[in-house]
Amino acid sequence: MLVDSAERVADVVVVGGGVMGCATAYYLAEAGARVVVVEQHRVGAMPSASGASAAIVEALAGNPEPLAQQAQLSRRLLGELAPRLLEATGIDIEWQRLGTIRLAFSSREADMLRTHVARLYGDLGEESEWLGAAELGRAEPAAPERVVGGLLVPSSNGLYAPKYVRALAAGSAALGATVLQGVSVTGFETHGGRVSAVQTSEGRLPCGQVVVTAGSWTGVVSRWLGRALPVGPQRGQIMALAPAPGQPRVAHVVHGPGGYIIPKANGTAVVGATHEFVGFDARVTTYGMKFLADLALRLAPGLETASVKHVWMGFRPNLEVDALPPVGRVPGLGNAFVASGHGAIGVTVSAAVGSLLAQLMRGEEPEQSLAPFDPAKVVSG
Ligand SMILES: Cc1cc2nc3c(=O)[nH]c(=O)nc-3n(C[C@H](O)[C@H](O)[C@H](O)COP(=O)(O)OP(=O)(O)OC[C@H]3O[C@@H](n4cnc5c(N)ncnc54)[C@H](O)[C@@H]3O)c2cc1C
Structure with a gap:
């Protein structure tokens, strides 16, 4: 009592x-x-x-x-x-300035990032820089070769x-x-x-x-x-990968269609996430693992040989209106x-x-x- x-x-x-x-x-x-x-x-x-x-x-x-x-x-x-x-x-909450790169896989996505998204950041007082494919490859060696380019926002942060x-x-x-x-x-x-x-x-x-x-x-x-x-639950499944020795490490937060990868101080690359309406079902599922593995390989193909360190989930508090x-x-x-x-x-x-x-x-x-x-x-x- x-x-x-x-x-x-x-x-x-x-x-x-x-x-x-x-x-x-x-x-x-x-x-x-x-x-x-x-x-x-x-x-x-x-x-x-x-x-x-x-x-x-x-x-x-x-x-x-x-x-x-x-x-x-x-x-x-x-x-x-x-x-x-x-x-x-x-x-130590691992508050870091990581920078974000938003990848463009087509010239249409590139146009959208260079105009609309760059302007949204600009309106918030945040600088951004367009990187062509070659510059992107130097800035973020883990990114896929077949990208058109990416929008770098150097001021973005992350924590643990x-x-x-x-x-x-x-x-x-x-x-x-x-x-x-x-x-x-x-x-x-x-x-x-x-x-x-x-x-x-x-x-x-x-x-x-x-x-x-x-x-x-x-x-x-x-x-x-x-x-x-x-307010109710939305399940998010998420996964931490440890790159194999010799593979390029993800250096920035990398966004692409369907999700993101964020590097953590312990050397892992965290890949997320699903957005599922399944009530309070707190399981990690086969679908979730496939979604996350596909996403990881799309945004950073070198992660193909990474070890899966941990897969977990959480319920995002979803506002239903x-x-x-x-x-x-x-x-x-x-x-x-x-x-x-x-x-x-x-x-x-x-x-x-x-x-x-x-x-x-x-x-x-x-x-x-x-x-x-x-x-x-x-x-x-
Ligand atoms: C996979 C995933 C990735 C995410 N990525 C990001 C991101 O990159 N950036 C970002 O900003 N946000 C991110 N989010 C969202 C962010 O985590 C949430 O918006 C935030 O944590 C919500 O915090 P909260 O305190 O409202 O809810 P919660 O963290 O869910 O806390 C609510 C707490 O209330 C407790 N509780 C409920 N009912 C009772 C009761 N009756 N008695 C006592 N305790 C009770 C619960 O146990 C729980 O611990 C992510 C979420 C998920 C799941």
């Missing part, structure tokens, strides 16, 4: 210990709040999205405009967080997702937060339009505020609040908040979302407006 008294033990209970929950907890704890994070599994474990992520962090992840601004803020915050988390927790989410949790704990693992939230107690306590598999947690960051399970958890949010991911106050409940539905870009925007939501929850004006993300736009019930 956690708590069995009417005494408030937490200023804030965070439901779900993925990047959204842990980033919000980190910034709240840094501002002095007493925070309890409740995570049903271990932080970063399968089948949640955060530990599974390829963790490509780049400007174009955020499109349209309000998301683009969040992505830019997040990249700045991540640059600051990486050394702070290392110092506080000893965990399992370490990032664990470092956020450990960093929050170092700032005084409590992180409960293997404990499930099972319901809420509400009085007079406010949540007074969170019910868990280990007992009740009286609280001043609650934030739902339950990823793909947000649809389920939000129904317990009487406010259904349209055409809207921006809900971040803010749950309508009709004075002290309940949500941050969810970030699909394939959640790691990228996580630091900004956590920081802005913590500002809102503390009664401050967020440094970037969260109005476009108002959960009232997508909630039902």
Whole structure:
């Protein structure tokens, strides 16, 4: 039993210990709040999205405009967080400037990249450079020979997702937060339009505020609040390959039709990912392995002789309506908040979302407006 008294033990209970929950907890704890994070599994474990992520962090992840601004803020915050988390927790999140190359396999794709995509990056203040086939071969020796060229964006970043989410949790704990693992939230107690306590598999947690960051399970958890949010699971299968000795290493994040490869500090090339609507089916399948192997060989043919180190999956929190991911106050409940539905870009925007939501929850004006993300736009019930 956690708590069995009417005494408030937490200023804030965070439901779900993925990047959204842990980033919000980190910034709240840094501002002095007493925070309890409740995570049903271990932080970063399968089948949640955060530990599974390829963790490509780049400007174009955020499109349209309000998301683009969040992505830019997040990249700045991540640059600051990486050394702070290392110092506080000893965990290196492997924040790196890798650069991205978008491959063109036809002159039509080349035209599209050189005009439309280069302009999108330019609008975000990001430089890009067109590489012809010969220059591309020198810059990225792992790329296939038969490409027309590629668009290089030198400023794109990456990190190592399992370490990032664990470092956020450990960093929050170092700032005084409590992180409960293997404990499930099972319901809420509400009085007079406010949540007074969170019910868990280990007992009740009286609280001043609650934030739902339950990823793909947000649809389920939000129904317990009487406010259904349209967020459900999308399975992403992903694979790490270790190149054979003598084969060229993938040096940049390489994008092509159907997916990407991102190099990691341990020498592996991570190839992703599938986008499947199969409910909460957490299996890694034959289809997934074939999809990923075909993709790897299309983008970096030298990986043919690589060893398969690991194949895994995660459930992306998929927003089931055409809207921006809900971040803010749950309508009709004075002290309940949500941050969810970030699909394939959640790691990228996580630091900004956590920081802005913590500002809102503390009664401050967020440094970037969260109005476009108002959960009232997508909630039902
Ligand atoms: C294969 C793959 C590749 C990806 N690549 C990228 C990428 O390159 N760049 C990028 O920016 N993003 C990427 N993403 C997306 C990114 O990982 C997600 O958007 C992000 O991690 C979502 O974080 P979250 O905290 O909302 O959800 P989650 O990480 O799923 O966390 C939610 C947590 O809530 C917990 N929870 C749920 N219900 C309860 C309950 N009742 N009680 C207690 N705990 C509960 C869950 O166990 C889970 O740990 C990728 C995702 C996948 C799957």
